[in-house]
Structures are given as C-alpha cells and as structure tokens.
Amino acid sequence: MMYALEKGRGSMNVDLIFKIAAIGILVTVLNQVLVRAGRDEQATMVTLTALVVVLMMVVQEIAKLFTLVKNLFGL
Numbered sequence: 001m002m003y004a005l006e007k008g009r010g011s012m013n014v015d016l017i018f019k020i021a022a023i024g025i026l027v028t029v030l031n032q033v034l035v036r037a038g039r040d041e042q043a044t045m046v047t048l049t050a051l052v053v054v055l056m057m058v059v060q061e062i063a064k065l066f067t068l069v070k071n072l073f074g075l
Contacts, residue, residue, distance in 0.1 A: 016057065016061060019057065020054055020057065020058075023053065023054055024050075024054075025048055027046060027047060027050040028049075030043075030046050031043045031046060031047055034046065
C-alpha cells in the first residue's frame with residue numbers, strides 16, 4: 001500500500017490547489033467586471049456557480065481519502 005502512496009496515486013495532487021486558485025482569480029475578475037457593468041445578479045450567480053464547482057472538486061478528493069483510509073485499514 002505504501003507503494004501507491006509513494007507513486008502519488010493515493011496522495012493529493014498539488015494541481016488541485018492550482019485549479020482552485022485559478023478558479024478564484026477568474027471568478028474575482030469576472031465578478032468585478034459584472035459589478036461595474038451593473039449586473040449584480042449575474043455576478044452573484046457566477047460566484048455561487050464557482051463555489052459549487054470548487055466544492056464538488058473538494059468532495060471528490062475527500063471521497064478518495066475515505067476510500068484510501070478504508071483500504072488501508074481493511075474496513
């Protein structure tokens with residue numbers, strides 16, 4: 001099992017952090033553009049959509065973590 005962790009298959013990837021950061025930067029810029037254009041409702045919807053996307057990404061990683069722990073302890 002340690003072989004899987006060493007190879008990176010069972011560990012969290014740094015790419016996830018970069019993806020979340022990129023989504024945050026993109027949403028911030030888009031939000032500011034929409035607010036300045038007077039489209040506050042669309043800005044809110046963009047923010048909420050990005051939040052849902054990021055939460056889904058994090059939930060998938062947590063599910064992988066639980067599966068790894070379950071397999072590690074043989075549950």
